[in-house]
Amino acid sequence: MATSTSSLPAPARSSSLADSLRDAGTAALLVLVLGFFFLGVRTDIAPGGLTLTFRWGLLISAVAVVFAGRLALNLFVFKAKQPVTGRMAGILEGTDLSGLGKWLSRILLAFAIVLPFFFTVFFPDRDRQYIDLAILIMTYIMLGWGLNIVVGLAGLLDLGYVAFYAVGAYSFALLAQNFGFGFWMALPLAGLLAAFWGVILGFPVLRLRGDYLAIVTLAFGEIVRIVLLNWYQFTGGPDGISGIPRPTLLGLEFSRGDDGFAAFFGLQYDSIHRYIYLYYIIFILAIITNVVTMRLRRLPIGRAWEALREDEIACRSLGINTTNTKLTAFAIGAMFGGFAGSFFATRQGFISPESFTFLESAIILAIVVLGGLGSQIGVVIASVVMIGGIEMLRNLGFLSQIFGPGFDPTQYRMLIFGLAMVMIMVWKPRGLISTREPTVVLKEKKRIGADMVAQGEGH
Numbered sequence: 001m002a003t004s005t006s007s008l009p010a011p012a013r014s015s016s017l018a019d020s021l022r023d024a025g026t027a028a029l030l031v032l033v034l035g036f037f038f039l040g041v042r043t044d045i046a047p048g049g050l051t052l053t054f055r056w057g058l059l060i061s062a063v064a065v066v067f068a069g070r071l072a073l074n075l076f077v078f079k080a081k082q083p084v085t086g087r088m089a090g091i092l093e094g095t096d097l098s099g100l101g102k103w104l105s106r107i108l109l110a111f112a113i114v115l116p117f118f119f120t121v122f123f124p125d126r127d128r129q130y131i132d133l134a135i136l137i138m139t140y141i142m143l144g145w146g147l148n149i150v151v152g153l154a155g156l157l158d159l160g161y162v163a164f165y166a167v168g169a170y171s172f173a174l175l176a177q178n179f180g181f182g183f184w185m186a187l188p189l190a191g192l193l194a195a196f197w198g199v200i201l202g203f204p205v206l207r208l209r210g211d212y213l214a215i216v217t218l219a220f221g222e223i224v225r226i227v228l229l230n231w232y233q234f235t236g237g238p239d240g241i242s243g244i245p246r247p248t249l250l251g252l253e254f255s256r257g258d259d260g261f262a263a264f265f266g267l268q269y270d271s272i273h274r275y276i277y278l279y280y281i282i283f284i285l286a287i288i289t290n291v292v293t294m295r296l297r298r299l300p301i302g303r304a305w306e307a308l309r310e311d312e313i314a315c316r317s318l319g320i321n322t323t324n325t326k327l328t329a330f331a332i333g334a335m336f337g338g339f340a341g342s343f344f345a346t347r348q349g350f351i352s353p354e355s356f357t358f359l360e361s362a363i364i365l366a367i368v369v370l371g372g373l374g375s376q377i378g379v380v381i382a383s384v385v386m387i388g389g390i391e392m393l394r395n396l397g398f399l400s401q402i403f404g405p406g407f408d409p410t411q412y413r414m415l416i417f418g419l420a421m422v423m424i425m426v427w428k429p430r431g432l433i434s435t436r437e438p439t440v441v442l443k444e445k446k447r448i449g450a451d452m453v454a455q456g457e458g459h
Contacts (some may be wrong), residue, residue, distance in 0.1 A: 020074035028067035035062050073426065105377055112138075112283060116276040131275045135282055135347065137387045139340055142286040144367040144379035145293055146336030151365065152374035153297065154329035155309025157214045159361055160201070160221025164194040164334035166228060166356035168341025173241040173351055174234075183247040183346045187339060194338025195331040197224075202330035206323055209312070221361055229353040240352030244345050246274070247281060282343050289336045290376055296332070305329055306374075363387075370424055372431025381432050389420070 040059035043050050111118075115134055119127040143165065150158045171190040175181040181189075205216050228235045235241070246253065252261045254274035261277075262269040296302045304325045307315040316322055345351050367386055371378030424432065 017075075020071055023074055024067050024071035027070040028063045031066045032059070032063050035059055108377075108380060116279050120272065120276075128272055128275055131272070131279055133388065133391055135275070135279050136391075137383050138279065138282045138286055139344060139347075140364065140367060140387050141380055141383045142282065142289050142340045143337060143364045144371065144383055145286065145289045145376060146333045146340065147364050148333075148368050148374065148376070148379055149293060149296075149305070149336075150329050150333040151368050152372075153293075153302065153309065154305040154326065156205075156326065156329060157210065158217045158330075158333075159214050159358075159365065160217040160219070160224075161333070161337060161364055162356045162358070162361040163201075163221040163224035164198060164337035165341040165344070165360065166224055166353075167194045167197050167334075168338030169345040169351045169356070170228065170235060170241070170341075171338065172342040172345045173244050176245050177241060177243070182245060183342070187342050190342035191335045191338040194341065195335035198330040198332075198334025199327055201334075202327040206326060218358070218361075221356075221358060225353050225356055228356070236352075238352065238354075240350055242350045244349050244351070246349070247277070247346050249277060278343075278347055282340075282347075285339055285343060289339075292332075293376065301325070301328055366421065370421065370431055372433040375431065375433040378431055378433030385420075385432075 036059065039062055040055055042053040042055060044053060045051075116127075116131050119130045119134075123130055143161070146164075147158065147161045150156050150161070168190040171193045172181070172183065172186040175186045175189060176183075201217065201220050205213050208216055229237060231237070232239075248254075249261060252264050253259070254261045254271075254277060256262075256269050260269065261267075261273060267273075297306075304315070304320050307318065307320060308322060308325050308329075312322060315325075344355075348355075363386065367379055367382045370386070371380070371382035
């Protein structure tokens with residue numbers, strides 16, 4: 001019979017508490033030593049040379065936060081007889097989350113449809129900023145859904161997904177620059193070219209799994225970036241490509257003049273019209289990505305992806321062609337990345353290799369992993385938290401009143417973001433939405449079988 005924590009002898013409890021305090025003190029001491037030069041001391045350029053500014057309040061706050069956080073983890077997670085995470089899992093174990101997920105998806109979809117008008121009504125002074133942030137978040141949602149096909153459904157770790165993003169962007173930019181293609185004409189071509197490069201990547205990695213697959217895909221992403229950086233005659237090199245045309249609506253441009261969108265519909269010209277149009281473009285592209293992915297999951301190819309993710313050897317023993325399965329996963333995931341890259345090019349109007357570094361691949365992969373592998377709604381939540389959270393951390397100017405005028409909170413937004421990611425992985429190691437509805441439900445087969453037996457007994 002298991003004993004509770006309260007029934008333990010007093011020396012055992014005090015020993016556990018002493019160990020937890022000692023471990024938390026060690027972590028705080030490490031932060032004090034390592035953070036002294038990163039947090040406690042600030043160098044500024046002055047007329048006479050460098051000046052040193054000591055920020056003891058920031059350093060002491062960091063040490064206190066680490067000490068309290070480590071002690072809480074030791075007491076309630078690592079060394080507890082029944083950790084908080086275990087109790088939460090027990091509470092959620094008997095809860096049916098499928099209905100909640102459906103309602104959450106519908107609410108988010110309805111809110112996303114009216115989002116631009118919500119900003120223009122309630123935040124008229126900052127509507128452009130918020131709509132532009134919504135466009136950025138929606139772009140990463142689409143990229144996360146595209147990578148989720150490769151990583152979440154097929155189980156193929158891809159660290160070079162930004163390469164397909166770059167292929168789509170440069171395909172549209174070069175087609176527009178050399179052949180005068182518009183956005184809607186170049187969009188499918190950019191997706192097809194990205195899918196082609198997905199197949200090119202898929203062939204060399206057919207026999208690779210795990211860490212080796214990650215290394216090869218990482219190398220592929222860097223190869224594409226370096227080629228774009230050094231092939232100056234074709235890609236413009238580090239100068240990039242500018243003058244990329246904006247998308248039009250039935251031939252109408254969002255500009256001033258008698259032939260613009262506002263004049264045609266009798267509206268007063270406002271630059272916010274173009275941002276709203278861009279938002280609905282990426283929104284429709286993201287919805288198409290989601291619908292296609294959900295439909296493919298219910299087809300034999302989707303079930304083959306999930307079988308490949310669970311066990312490749314068993315997948316081969318069932319007669320599934322793993323070569324075609326991997327290639328289709330890479331190609332379809334790359335195609336959606338190419339669509340997103342083409343939109344990125346028309347949104348920015350300028351692209352360069354600096355926009356497609358490994359950090360972009362890491363962010364997209366982190367969105368998929370933190371959201372929950374194979375979970376579509378999890379990707380949405382993780383994108384909003386990660387991308388929107390990083391941008392919102394820029395608005396921390398009030399902290400300078402607490403830690404002094406020399407404190408710039410925007411310099412530490414990535415540090416805060418990293419700590420938040422660590423906490424998420426401690427509390428939810430399988431992602432924010434770790435449960436998802438399976439493609440094939442065994443209980444339905446059992447119920448159908450039971451009904452057939454009952455009918456037989458009735459006859």
